[in-house]
Amino acid sequence: MTKDLVSTYEIIKEADTLFPSKSQSIGQCPRCKSQVMENKKGFCCENRDCSFALWKDNKFFTVKKKVLTKAIATDLLKNGKASLADCYSQKTGKTYDAVIILDDTGSQFVNFTMEFPTKKGR
Structure with missing residues (x-):
């Protein structure tokens, strides 16, 4: 019975409408x-083979008393910077x-760099 179910399985059309x-x-x-989705701990690539993630408790931000x-x-x-x-x-x-720049090298962790805007009048 399982063989028959698996071999005759069809994807439900418009399943995203039924189960958004x-x-x-x-x-x-x-x-x-691929698309990056928000979850409880961060913002992760929906592709399970990809390891890209921006963690909400990232030390780069917490040291600066900021939340991602x-x-x-x-x-x-979108812009590579914020x-x-x-x-x-x-x-x-x-x-x-500061302007935070996404500096992703493809390694296990995503890195960031900073640029400092020039102050007016200088």
Whole structure:
């Protein structure tokens, strides 16, 4: 009976209408071009063979007393960069503004770099 079921199985047309996905794509994976979806712990590529993920508790952001939000992740995926205001400096105890750049080398973890906007009047 199982053989017959498997051999005669047909994909249900319009199944996404019957069983809509609760998660929505926030952008395209820079590695494999699949969709990146939000889940409880972060923003991950829907392609299980791809290891791309932006974790919400990423140390790069937590050290700066920032949270990787859906809006920031969307900007990083769309533009490759996102502006962050009032980032905390552990060294000085002060805050600063920076542009966070997605620096993905394809390794296990996604990296980020920073650029600092030039202040007006300089």
